[in-house]
Structure formats: C-alpha cells, structure tokens
Amino acid sequence: MSSEAIVDIAQAEQGTSLWQDAWLRLRRNRLALFGLGVLTLFIVIALLTPWIAPYGYAEQDLDLGASAPSATHWLGTDIFGRDLLTQIMYGGRISLAVGFVATAVALLIGVTWGAVAGYAGGRIDAVMMRFVDILYALPFMIFIVLLMVVFGRNLLLLFLAIGAVEWLTMARIMRSQVQTLRQQEFVEAAVSLGLAPSTIIRRHLIPNALGPIIVYTTLTIPSVMLLEAFLSFLGLGIQPPQTSWGLLISYGAETMEEYPWLLLFPGMALTLTLFSLNFLGDGLRDALDVRGSRD
Amino acid sequence: MWRFIGYRLLQAIPVILAVITVTFFLVRAAPGGPFDSEKAVIPEVRAALEAQYRLDQPLLQQYAAYLGDLAQGELGPSFKYPGRSVNELIAAGLPVTAELGFYALLVAIIIGGVAGVIASLKPNTAQDYIPMSVAMIGICMPSFLLGPLLVLVFGIYLDWLPVSGWGDIPGDKILPAITLGSTYAAYIARLSRAGMLEVMSQDYIRTARAKGLPEWQVVTRHALRGGLIPVVAFLGPAFAGLLSGSFVVETIFQIPGLGRFYVQAAFNRDYTMILGTTVFLSTLIVLFNLLSDILAAWMNPRLRAQFREQ
Numbered sequence: 099m100s101s102e103a104i105v106d107i108a109q110a111e112q113g114t115s116l117w118q119d120a121w122l123r124l125r126r127n128r129l130a131l132f133g134l135g136v137l138t139l140f141i142v143i144a145l146l147t148p149w150i151a152p153y154g155y156a157e158q159d160l161d162l163g164a165s166a167p168s169a170t171h172w173l174g175t176d177i178f179g180r181d182l183l184t185q186i187m188y189g190g191r192i193s194l195a196v197g198f199v200a201t202a203v204a205l206l207i208g209v210t211w212g213a214v215a216g217y218a219g220g221r222i223d224a225v226m227m228r229f230v231d232i233l234y235a236l237p238f239m240i241f242i243v244l245l246m247v248v249f250g251r252n253l254l255l256l257f258l259a260i261g262a263v264e265w266l267t268m269a270r271i272m273r274s275q276v277q278t279l280r281q282q283e284f285v286e287a288a289v290s291l292g293l294a295p296s297t298i299i300r301r302h303l304i305p306n307a308l309g310p311i312i313v314y315t316t317l318t319i320p321s322v323m324l325l326e327a328f329l330s331f332l333g334l335g336i337q338p339p340q341t342s343w344g345l346l347i348s349y350g351a352e353t354m355e356e357y358p359w360l361l362l363f364p365g366m367a368l369t370l371t372l373f374s375l376n377f378l379g380d381g382l383r384d385a386l387d388v389r390g391s392r393d
Numbered sequence: 394m395w396r397f398i399g400y401r402l403l404q405a406i407p408v409i410l411a412v413i414t415v416t417f418f419l420v421r422a423a424p425g426g427p428f429d430s431e432k433a434v435i436p437e438v439r440a441a442l443e444a445q446y447r448l449d450q451p452l453l454q455q456y457a458a459y460l461g462d463l464a465q466g467e468l469g470p471s472f473k474y475p476g477r478s479v480n481e482l483i484a485a486g487l488p489v490t491a492e493l494g495f496y497a498l499l500v501a502i503i504i505g506g507v508a509g510v511i512a513s514l515k516p517n518t519a520q521d522y523i524p525m526s527v528a529m530i531g532i533c534m535p536s537f538l539l540g541p542l543l544v545l546v547f548g549i550y551l552d553w554l555p556v557s558g559w560g561d562i563p564g565d566k567i568l569p570a571i572t573l574g575s576t577y578a579a580y581i582a583r584l585s586r587a588g589m590l591e592v593m594s595q596d597y598i599r600t601a602r603a604k605g606l607p608e609w610q611v612v613t614r615h616a617l618r619g620g621l622i623p624v625v626a627f628l629g630p631a632f633a634g635l636l637s638g639s640f641v642v643e644t645i646f647q648i649p650g651l652g653r654f655y656v657q658a659a660f661n662r663d664y665t666m667i668l669g670t671t672v673f674l675s676t677l678i679v680l681f682n683l684l685s686d687i688l689a690a691w692m693n694p695r696l697r698a699q700f701r702e703q
Contacts, residue, residue: 232408239637240655240671240678241415247659247667248419324535331537332640332656344537351541351645355549365538372533 120309123385130381133374140371144191153181155188156339164357174359176349182360185341186367192342193368196256197323203261204322205315208268213299213307215269216276227273230266238263242325246334256335260322271314275307309386316379320372327368343368398687405679412675413463417456420668468669479669482654489559490650493569493642494635500574501631505581506624510612512582513589513620524582531579536638540572540645559648573642577631581624589620622692629685633678 124130143150152172159179167174173182215226245259279285280303288298304311327344329335331351336342343364350361450458462469468479508524515521547568548556555565592598593616601615602608639652647653651670658666 231404232411239633240674243637243640243655243659244416244419244667244671247662248422320533327535328537328637328641332644334656334659347538347541351537354541354545358545361538361541361545365542368535369530369533369538372535373529376529376533 120382120385124381127381127384129377130385133376133378133381136370136374137378140190140367140374141194143187144194147187147191151184151187153184155184157181157184164353164360166357167359173363174357176357176360177353182363185346186343186364189341189343189346189364190367190371192253192336192340193323193326193344194371196253196260196326196336196342197319200257200260200322200326201264201315201318203257204264204268204318205311206265207261208265209272209304209311211265212269212272213276213303216273217280217295217299217303219277219280223273227270230269234266239325242329243332243334246329253336253340256326256329260325263325264318264322268311268314268318271310272307275310276303279303279306313379313383313386316375316382320375320379323368323372323375343371394691397690401683401686405683408679409676412679413460413672414456416668416671416675417459418452420664421452421455463672468673469665471666472663479666479673482666483651483670483673486649486651486654489648490636490639490643490652493559493566493573493639493648493650494632496566496570497573497577497635497638498628498631500570501577501581502624504574505578506585506621508578509582509585509624510589510617510620513586513593514612516590521586525586528579528582531575531582534575536572536576537641537645539575540568540642543568543572544645557645557647559646559650565646569642569646569648572645573635573638576638577634580627580631584623584627585621588623589616592616592620595619618692622689625685625692626689627685628688629682632681632685636674636678 124134157180159175162175162179164177165171165175165179171181171183173186175181176185211226211230215223218226242259242263245255249255276299285298285302288302293301326335326342327347330342330344331348333348336345338345346364347361347368350357350364354361459469466480468483471477471479471482505528508528512521512524544556547554553564554568555562556568558565559569560566598611598616601611606614636652639650640656641652642648643650643653644656651674655667655670655674657663658670
C-alpha cells in the first residue's frame with residue numbers, strides 16, 4: 099500500500115465533507131485525472147494564446163505554402179503558409195468558448211426551469227414539463243441548421259441556439275432532484291420560517307443538487323462542442339476570418355490527400371478534448387455517486 | 394397497449410403542428426425576400442412571381458394555404474429551381490438516404506450489439522475493457538473526422554475502396570455506411586452492455602441457469618430480450634441522429650441524398666425547399682420516435698402488464 103493511500107484512509111476516518119470525499123475518489127480514477135489534466139492544459143493555452151502563439155493569427159507565408167511539420171512550424175503550415183499550431187490554438191479558443199458559454203446558457207435555463215417546476219409541483223409542474231416533453235420530440239439538429247440559415251451565421255446566435263437545445267435534460271434532472279429535496283426537513287424548516295420560494299430555491303435547493311448538475315454539465319460540454327464542429331464543418335457555424343477546430347477539420351479534409359497533417363492535428367485536438375471531457379464526466383459521476391443522469 | 398399507442402399518437406400531433414408552425418414563421422421571418430438577390434426584376438414579373446408563390450397575401454392566409462397544401466401531401470415548389478417541387482426532390486433523395494441509413498443502422502446494431510453483449514458477459518476483464526474503450530473512441534470521433542480518415546486510409550493509401558459516389562462502383566457504399574454508423578455502434582455497445590449487465594443479475598436468469606440451460610442459451614433465449622430494451626428505445630433518437638449525420642456523410646462522399654439536398658438548400662437560401670424538407674424530415678423523426686417507444690414498451694413485459702391492468 100502506498101503512503102498516499104494510507105494518508106487517504108487516515109483522512110477518510112477523520113470524516114470528510116462530500117466534496118473532499120468526491121475528490122479522493124476522483125483522484126483514484128486515472129482516466130478522469132488524465133482528462134482533467136488535458137483539459138486544464140488546453141484551457142490555459144486557450145487563455146494565453148495571444149501571448150504564447152508562435153506566429154500571428156493572420157500571418158501568412160505564401161512562398162512557403164503548405165509544409166510538413168518541421169522545427170520552425172511544429173505542426174506544419176497550410177496552403178497559405180499559415181502556422182497550423184497557431185491556427186489550432188486560436189481555433190481552440192473559439193471551440194472551447196462555444197462549449198463553455200453554450201453550456202452555461204443551457205445550465206441557466208435548465209436549472210431554473212427544473213427547479214421552479216419541481217418546487218411548484220401540481221399543475222404548474224405538469225404544464226412546464228409537458229412543454230419540455232414536446233421540445234424533446236423536436237428534431238433540433240435540423241432546427242439549428244434552419245436558424246443559422248435564416249438569421250445568418252453569427253457566434254452569439256450559435257451560443258443561444260445550442261444552449262436552447264441542451265437545457266432540456268438539465269431541466270429534467272433538476273426537477274427530479276428538487277422533488278426529492280422538497281420533502282426533507284430542512285426545506286420544511288425554511289418554508290415555516292417564511293422564506294420566499296425564490297430564496298429557498300437559490301439558497302437551499304440548488305446547492306444541494308450541485309452533484310448531478312456538475313456531472314451533467316461536464317457531459318454537456320462535449321456534445322455542445324461536437325455540435326459546433328458539426329455545423330462549422332458544413333460551413334454553417336463559425337465563419338472565416340474566425341476559425342474553430344470544426345472549420346480546420348473541414349479545410350483539412352479538402353486537402354488531406356496532399357497534406358494529411360492539416361486534417362490529423364485539428365482532429366486530434368478535438369478528439370482529445372472530447373475524450374477528456376467524457377472521461378472526466380464519467381469519473382465525476384462515479385465520484386459524486388450520481389446515477390442514471392444519462393444512459 | 395392500444396391506450397398507450399393512442400396516447401402517444403395524440404402526443405405526436407401537437408409536436409408535428411408545432412414543427413410546421415415554427416418552421417413556417419421562422420422562414421418567413423428571414424431577412425430579405427426570396428427574389429431580392431435577382432438583379433432588377435421588372436415589377437410586373439416580380440408581382441407575378443409573388444402571386445405564384447402566394448407572397449402577396451397576408452401572412453396568416455399564406456399559413457392557412459400552406460397547411461391546406463400539406464394536408465394534400467403537397468410540400469411546395471422550389472424557389473431556386475423553377476418547375477421542380479420539394480416533393481420531386483424528396484422522391485429523388487429519400488431512397489438514397491433511406492438505403493444509407495439502413496446500412497448504417499445495420500452496422501451500428503450488429504457491431505454495437507455484439508460488442509456490448511460480449512463485454513457484458515465478462516465485466517471488468519479485458520473482454521469488457523477493450524470493446525468499451527473502442528466504443529469511447531467511436532463516441533468521441535465525430536463522423537466528419539472519421540469519414541475523411543477512412544477515405545484517406547482505405548480509399549487513398551490502401552486503395553481498397555472507392556472514395557466517393559453511390560451505387561456507381563461496387564463497394565462505394567461501404568465507407569459511408571461505416572462512417573455514419575460508427576457513433577451509433579458505440580452508443581449501442583454502451584447501452585446493450587449496461588442493459589445486459591442489469592438483466593443478467595435478475596432472478597429469472599438464475600432460474601434459467603438452475604434448470605441447466607447452457608450459458609449461450611441463457612443469453613440468447615432469456616437475457617437478450619430484456620437486455621436490449623434500452624437499445625430499442627435508443628433507435629428513435631438514433632434515427633434522428635442518422636438523418637442529421639447524413640448531412641455530413643452525404644457531403645463528404647458526394648451522395649445524392651436528402652441530406653445533401655438540405656445542406657445545398659440551406660446554402661442557396663432556397664426557403665420553400667428548406668421549409669418543405671424541414672417539415673418532412675421532422676415529421677419522419679417524430680414518427681420514428683413514436684415507433685421506437687411503442688416497440689420498447691411492447692418488449693417490456695412490466696409495461697405491458699401495467700397497460701393491461703388499466
């Protein structure tokens with residue numbers, strides 16, 4: 099038994115909070131830790147890109163053209179002689195931003211909707227959840243394509259459209275959490291103290307449902323990023339001069355016969371990120387002991 | 394059971410109506426009329442065109458007329474290709490997309506189902522970890538990346554299979570079907586593993602073993618039916634995913650199916666085409682969701698009993 103494990107046990111015996119406990123369990127899951135590491139690295143790189151990117155975003159070298167990975171251009175260059183590593187770093191900023199912001203939108207709507215429905219119960223709950231059921235049945239992929247066509251392809255709309263799709267499951271999870279919590283004594287105590295429903299939801303219900311919310315959030319981010327990449331690949335998402343991993347993959351696919359690295363490296367960046375998020379999400383689900391939130 | 398089917402059918406109607414209404418008004422709300430791009434249309438021609446497409450009428454009247462057309466199965470004309478209707482384009486594209494989707498689903502069910510069942514028989518061993526890790530790759534590797542990679546390896550480097558087309562050269566249907574099916578194979582593998590693990594711990598499986606059935610018969614005759622219910626329930630959402638996946642796969646492999654028409658219509662801003670196709674595809678998806686729900690309920694004896702009691 100390693101000394102670390104002994105320390106773990108000693109700490110566990112002292113009594114730990116839910117979060118310490120979860121962290122201990124998560125730490126034993128190598129894949130989840132790997133995911134967390136990769137993700138942290140990518141986020142730090144994305145934040146620092148303007149300062150640490152090896153070349154300027156718009157910098158071209160038309161004489162060089164497309165070149166294979168080399169000492170000067172670690173991941174090679176595209177047909178305009180633009181450094182691929184730089185492109186991937188800037189593209190990652192957009193891809194990750196879409197993932198996080200759109201998920202935040204979904205989180206906000208879903209948690210509020212689910213909490214209100216679960217807390218109100220009765221007819222309000224029935225109407226609100228029937229609305230969710232109907233939206234669930236809508237083919238959203240097609241609707242997002244439609245929205246992007248009708249209202250033009252801008253980033254803000256992309257955030258909103260994706261966020262508006264992804265909140266449904268969040269609302270269902272939140273509602274079932276709130277329904278269970280509402281029966282408990284501390285909520286009854288809060289009600290009898292005369293607290294306003296909005297305060298009870300905010301101060302007592304949401305904090306106690308954080309586990310499932312965190313797990314599902316972690317699993318929503320990759321599906322959002324996939325959606326963005328899908329749209330960008332079709333030319334309906336991010337537009338030049340901005341770039342994203344989906345767009346880089348789409349360019350790479352056009353010229354993959356001659357310059358396969360233009361497809362491989364952006365593809366690796368996207369796949370590795372999705373991998374990390376999924377492993378981290380699965381790990382968090384086990385660590386926080388959340389069940390049946392997805393499958 | 395019939396009550397359940399009736400209830401779900403009734404639920405599908407408002408959904409389909411909502412799809413039609415939202416799509417119609419979204420498309421009409423699009424900035425710029427459909428004929429704005431054409432250079433200097435003579436006012437009389439423009440008026441005639443607008444009359445032909447009913448654009449001169451009030452919006453609500455257009456909506457009512459559109460509903461009337463739909464009731465007769467008429468999805469409308471195409472703005473960009475005069476003389477061609479949405480019905481004709483769907484008639485041309487649907488068989489291709491349906492065939493592609495069918496093969497993809499076959500790939501997904503066979504590979505995913507077999508992998509999941511095999512993994513579930515010896516949980517937490519190499520027999521479990523290896524297929525499940527491959528499934529995770531399948532989930533994280535989007536079709537628009539897997540497709541080009543498969544083309545690169547099998548089409549270009551190895552030169553075993555054609556890189557594009559549909560039904561022109563033998564073997565040109567293999568790569569598109571695998572590309573489209575792989576993600577769903579991965580999901581089905583995970584679902585069938587989880588479903589089988591749950592079923593295998595049930596009492597009736599112990600009974601089957603106790604009466605001396607060989608293990609393979611326990612699995613095929615008793616466990617599969619219950620263990621695969623989650624997979625059947627997943628087929629509805631999977632169908633929706635296959636349709637939107639066909640947008641990408643048909644674009645990559647240059648397949649003349651519905652998905653490519655839809656993407657082209659989106660690029661051409663062919664509003665009636667988008668409207669008609671959206672309504673058609675959405676209705677199809679809603680109906681398939683309904684079908685997979687009914688099938689899953691029918692396979693689940695507990696649910697069936699519940700409906701018999703009512």
